[in-house]
Amino acid sequence: MFPGTPPARRLLLLTALLGGPAVADDLFIDTDLPQVLTATRLKQSPAAVPGSMTVLDSALIHASGARDVPELLRLVPGMMIGYGAGNQPTVNYHGSNVNDARRMQVLIDGRSVYRAGLATVDWSDIPLAIEDIERIEVFRGPNTVSYGANALMAVVNILTRRPADSHGTRLKITRGQDGINDFYASQGLGWDGGDLRLSMSGLQDDGFDKNQYGQDYRDSRRLTRFNLSVSHSLAPDQTLDWQLAAKEGSNQRPYTYKPVFPFVTGRGDNADLDAKDYAGSLRWSIDFNPEHSLYVQGSAQQFDRQQVWRACDATLAFSPELTRLWQLDPNYAERVARNANNPPNSRDPVLQGLRNQIKSQWDNGGSREVCGDVDQSTRETRYDLEIQDTLSLTDSLRLLSGLNYRYDRADSQTYFNGRLDDRTWRLFGQLEWRADEHWILQGGAMFENSQLSGTSLTPRVAVNYLITPRQGLRAVYSEAVRSPDMFENNVNWSYTVRNLTPNVLGLRDGEYFVKTRGPGNLDQERMRSRELGYNGFFSDLDLNLDVKLFYDEITGMISEPLKNNQYIASNANRARFSGSETQLDWRLSPRDRLRVSYAYVDAWASNPDDRRLSAHNSGSVGWLRDWGSGWSSALFYYGDDALNQYRYERVDLRVAKRLRIHGSSVELAALWQQRLDDQPTTVEQNRYDSRHRLSVSAELEF
Template sequence: MHLGPPPSRPLVLLTALLGGPAVADDLFVDSQALPQILTATRLRQSPAAVPGSMSVLDSELIRASGARNVPELLRLVPGMMVGYGAGNQPAANYHGSSVNDARRMQVLVDGRSVYRAGLATVDWGDIPLALEDIERIEVFRGPNTVSYGANALMAVVNILTRSPADSHGTRLKVIRGQRGIDDWYASQGLGWEGGDLRLSLSGQQDDGFDHNAQGQHYRDGRRLTRLSLSASHALNAEQSLDWQFSAKEGSEQRPYAYTPVFPGVSGAGANADVNAKDYAASVRWNIDLDPWHSLYLQGSALHWDRQQVWRACDAAIAFSPQLAQLWRLNPGYTERLARNIDAPIPPGSDQEQALAREVRQQWHNGGANPVCGDIDQSTRESRLDLELQDTLSLSDSLRLVSGVAYRYDRADSQTYYDGSLDDTTWRLFGQLEWRADEHWIVQGGAMFEDTRLAGSSLAPRLAVNYLITPRHGLRAVYSEAVRSPDMFENNVNWSYRVDNLRPAAFGQRHAEYFVTTRGPGDLDQERMRSQELGYNGFFSEIGLSLDIKLFHDQLTGMVSEPLRNNRPIASNANKARFTGSEAQLDWQLRSADRLRLTYAYVDAWASNPDDRHLSARNSGSAGWLRDWGRGWSSAVFYYGDDALNQYRFERVDLRVARRIPIRNASLELAGMLQQRLDDEPTSNWQNRYDSRQVLYLSAELEF
């Protein structure tokens, strides 16, 4: 059957290059169902029609990888930089720029943001979600402020969980291995007329890295337990209700890392372990008004609670009111005085020198004596998020998604905010898809966002896709994106109140440490301009998916200063540029074999040296999944970065599994071996293992 005018000669030649007659046959009519992507524009689209680059990690890939957390899975995404601050502090960022804090990447669980605005980070290891409950992970590789707001500056990671309807029955799983690995998972799913429910319980534990750069034991182990409840109800033929509740409780080890400012103090304090409790709940009301018009209303609430109380020691002079006054007057001058308290008083203004003389006198009158006290560095953060989205097919060739969202954030911390701080955000968004004909798609969208503490912004995107066939498309994308400074960057009021001082300092059992940090309060948004050219295609005859991307991204107004006390306050003084290419190949060679390859070349330049170190010029992965029959399967993966934070990373992972049917149940036994091919630290000079390999085993029973 032939529809429309005959293809031009150049188009025939191009289709021949793409796959010959098999591709030419479905040039105008494609009888096979196309896979669907949701994260890119909030509209369901085929991969070839998406206005950007996508990576999809499906359930088969997640299971075969043997990964124990989401950042390890993201090694399968081209251009994703994965590192560790410590063994219990994994981190991931797209193209780099800040590997320790995911400040420029939006992370969602079923559309609900898990980004912590109060401390400008994502707690990857603390997301209250077991990997066994994940159906797929969609990663939009590029700026997507248009769809998801100001934190989607460089990428969006959307973690989609399994539907309760697909989770009936019982699953039990245990993982044991070296480095203290001790994980478990249990779930029960059931259904009734019009509804389904899944309850999951899980836990994780490991010892982290073995030793630091000095060969000492690295205190970075973790332990956590999680609960997740997910349900779906069909109210009638047109309406459904989905709701979720999750909770997490755990602890993370933190070493005593405080270095006394003043000489002669050697008393050790206590370790600064963190006890965490997280809660999240969401409800979504889906309404299909007719086959061409649908909407949903979603509300979610999140709460993060981090309790961290530790004991530190320094000289009594650290709590001098005169030294604190001098710090507020001139931090740089004060630090020079404190670091060389016995040296001659540094030159300065009359007021600075007068205060310095008082401090020097206090130092000689007992201020040099060591004192120890308790520091409460606990934080609590809460979020309320409401969103209304409308999806409308205006015609056979025109679709519109639009919506409005409201978010309220509150952070409570005596240390970071001298009490509490809150913020409100309003968003208006829209995305229009126009299929000019069966080949050309024009897509445009914008997001208007107003944040009480950071002001308003507008982010547009324009994309043109040319569909050679429904499964093969070329794209050209221009987008502008913003990132609003977070509460921590812009409004931090960082000071330490130390309790139970022994002995007392200047007659006080409770005193303020002299160092304080105040946020500027007037930071502007970071801004990105991004250009992308790409190709996405699926060669159905041979089961090959291919995505190629060329990109050029420019960031201005970057807030790059380390978020640490006694450092310069944040500013918009930095900028960066990322240029390069990415490729992703997923090939179902035969029913038994699957091959996956990724590669990214990133030419990164940044005005801040720290940002330059956190991008690997060459990175990638290679994986081979094999079903050997009779229940046996294997998967081998290679991951490599040439220089992430100046350290090379190369690792091979091998997973071998056997599935054994037992009447109405099945048992899977698996072994996982990870072998480092280099002898480098893992993204940080402190992160070291005694052995370059680790082995862990798992057993999973389903019935």
């Protein structure tokens, strides 16, 4: 094409021709570039990042009309949003088990909200209002190197609005179909050397309408949140930032217990869950000079889930002999329990002797129904301390290093027979070398030692070729791990059922015969990831484009469902994800913005559960328009071809009018959501009566 020209130079000339003269000139111009932080903890331009990034800015968040973070993440290519129920969203990158999203790290201003005890993120219960979010940075790929085990497949970093940018009063209410009833109120103020934002918010809705049998579905949610964010300027080069957050609410849960024994109705009460979360963080930052900065951050948080309900089964469920039989042979014990009126015989004399005693108990009142209180409450506590230093060694060499200590504790009489704790040390580093104006070499590693999971060392290496400062090619290889959580590895699961009526053998409390123990020796899941990509900003078109090709392999996967019935966890599973992703953000004119995301994912897994939440094709399209005179609109399409074998397609239209009244701003908005498919959402029981939903909001700022 260009005889005698080196290959790299040919690519540069081709890009210059495609992008126009302005793009070619950018090569030698020191322009102000947008920066992201989440990828390596270093501030970098999107073209220089060793991986794929998606940034959801405040304008996009506001225009979407989304009420919670999972709905916002539909705008991220490759992100799979599913629902176990209306108040139980699951978010996975590329795919995983439908019921348990275990492999993604989620941060709020650097504080992890990933629960170590039960390996999950309670998306409905995150103690943060959408209105307090400034932007969301999503690193699409493994990032154990920067954030430790559990950042296996992606990192979602939610960054809140700075108190200095939140002065004044904001009031907002939202009402809509399906029981939508939200509110938000915030007050921001500043003083010499400091700023503050205080907000209160609430969210509630009724979830899905009917299950697959046409019955009312108990999955509503109600929650109230409190957030306080304060920033102090201690000196020209020092700041102190601290936050407090709290959330209280309830999530409905239907009664789902199925009695083991025949001829028992099994009627009981609903298993609603009360959730209380508390968190606090403190960060001291110091800039020694433009080339050297340091911060120290400490945080504490508690996740409290209270779940007590009344369940019914046969008196025989509390038989010590049946408990002993379960401990010796769970498979045989289950067959005996399910056929208690005529249990199968065993050739083992010990098992046969227990079988005979159980049969006698059944014949002498063991079939009588008894009810009691089941307590499945949990409390998880975390303390975290981190030190990070960023140093520019030369004009072309930057070094980031840090140390982290984390203490996790889980309290549950049901799941852990008391308390279980873990201590984790992390040492991490990232080196960036700009060899010349085009080439960037980056490497990083995380050493981690966990009391329960052992040690791991995860590396990442990347090469970026900057065609211009705003356009770059990348090649990335990284490794990552996910530690088995306390439940998977160390569960000690048994039920003490209290307040039995009628009393069993004169006892007020009883031990349910099924007992589950974790293996205690599970290894970490391991991932190897390869990525080729391109990121570019075409200044003459005001167009951002990112393209990614990926091939990821996970070995040692723990895929067994978490259930108290012969739960046998292992590292025997594998998965492979390959495909491509594209995202485009194009400001067509000063009034129009077009945003497109698309992902093709070819997923394979040895366990079918690990590929059910992987759509081959998924994506979104959004058109934001400012019509002038205070009118604006946003039209979004979301779709995927199969999540758990169900297609999902939806169109959202938001229309808003902003008014100026005596120095105040009022925005009135309506959001219409229309389902284009007629299928359940993720699982069979998630059904709406209507394929559309209307909500309206009013927001006042002064």
